Amino acid sequence: xxxxxxxxxxxxxxxxxxxxxxxxxxxxxxxxxxxxxxxxxxxxxxxxxxxxxxxxxxxxxxxxxxxxxxxxxxxxxxxxxxxxxxxxxxxxxxxxxxxxxxxxxxxxxxxxxxxxxxxxxxxxxxxxxxxxxxxxxxxxxxxxxxxxxxxxxxxxxxxxxxxxxxxxxxxxxxxxxxxxxxxxxxxxxxxxx
Ligand code: TMP
Numbered sequence: 001x002x003x004x005x006x007x008x009x010x011x012x013x014x015x016x017x018x019x020x021x022x023x024x025x026x027x028x029x030x031x032x033x034x035x036x037x038x039x040x041x042x043x044x045x046x047x048x049x050x051x052x053x054x055x056x057x058x059x060x061x062x063x064x065x066x067x068x069x070x071x072x073x074x075x076x077x078x079x080x081x082x083x084x085x086x087x088x089x090x091x092x093x094x095x096x097x098x099x100x101x102x103x104x105x106x107x108x109x110x111x112x113x114x115x116x117x118x119x120x121x122x123x124x125x126x127x128x129x130x131x132x133x134x135x136x137x138x139x140x141x142x143x144x145x146x147x148x149x150x151x152x153x154x155x156x157x158x159x160x161x162x163x164x165x166x167x168x169x170x171x172x173x174x175x176x177x178x179x180x181x182x183x184x185x186x187x188x189x190x191x192x193x
Contacts, residue, residue, distance in 0.1 A: 001190060002078060002119065004089040006161065007127035008154050009147050010134030011175040012182075013087050016127060019183045021085045027192055031077035034087035036061075039068040052145040055101040059108055062093045067115040075119060090116055091124070091164050096146075099160025100153050124168060125186055127175035131155050134175075 005017045014034070021032035037045035044065035051057040066089070077084050090112040098105040131154035138147065165172070171189055173182050 001083045001123070002074070002121045003083065003085050003186075003190060004091075004121040004124045005085070005087050005127065006089070006091055006095075006124055006170070007175060008129065008131060008134050008157050008161070010136075010138040011127040011129045012137070012179060013127055015179045016125075016173075016182050016186075017085050017087045019179055020186055023183060023187060024083050024085065024190075024192060029080070029082040031073070031082045031084045033069070033073060033077075033084065035069060035089060035092065036065045039065060039072060049145050055097050055103040058101070058146075059093055059097040059103050059111065062097070063108075063111040063115040066090065066093075066112070067117075070116055070119055075117075078119075086121070089121060089124075091161070091168065094164055095157045095160035099163070100149070100157040123190060124170050125173055125189075126161060126165060126170040127173050127182070128158075129175035131158055 003020070005013050005020070007013050017032060017034070021030050024030040036042075036048060044061045048058050048061045048065075051061070074084055074086065093112060094105060094108050097103045098108045131151055134154060135151060161170075164170075171186075173185060175182070
């Protein structure tokens with residue numbers, strides 16, 4: 001079972017994914033991972049941060065990070081029978097670089113296809129939140145170059161996710177609910193025995 005958690009910055013993805021992986025881990029082997037930066041100790045993440053003014057370079061680096069992540073970490077974990085919980089995946093690049101930064105979406109789709117090599121998630125949980133609430137949550141957090149792009153950017157990204165959701169079958173979760181409640185609902189959806 002390959003589970004992805006998506007959403008805009010400040011939606012609470014990491015908290016939910018950590019709790020979810022801990023709950024799954026009580027019943028079966030689980031691999032909790034994230035994009036970008038789990039592969040190569042964040043090498044690509046660092047390169048991305050140095051190029052935030054260049055959407056093509058950023059998208060290319062995110063998809064290279066993904067290609068290695070899929071091949072070296074996610075597929076091997078699934079092959080061992082582990083469940084995988086991944087924070088962000090292909091749709092993050094489409095939503096952020098396509099809808100947020102205005103890069104050609106067809107180009108991103110092609111790069112994503114190469115990167116994921118046929119591995120689509122079994123379930124994508126989308127943590128939905130109003131961008132102004134998400135930004136309020138991030139107020140005291142130190143933001144990196146990508147996270148500091150402001151309200152209008154996050155609004156475009158959210159609209160992007162909403163459009164992607166029409167074709168992708170997202171399972172919507174209200175991100176303003178307590179993380180424990182969200183995780184309980186996710187566990188019901190994935191039918192963990
Ligand atoms: P994180 O906060 O989830 O670690 O992600 C770092 C930032 O990178 C966040 O602002 C979302 C952004 N991002 C993209 O712009 N495109 C992508 O493909 C991915 C995976 C993340």
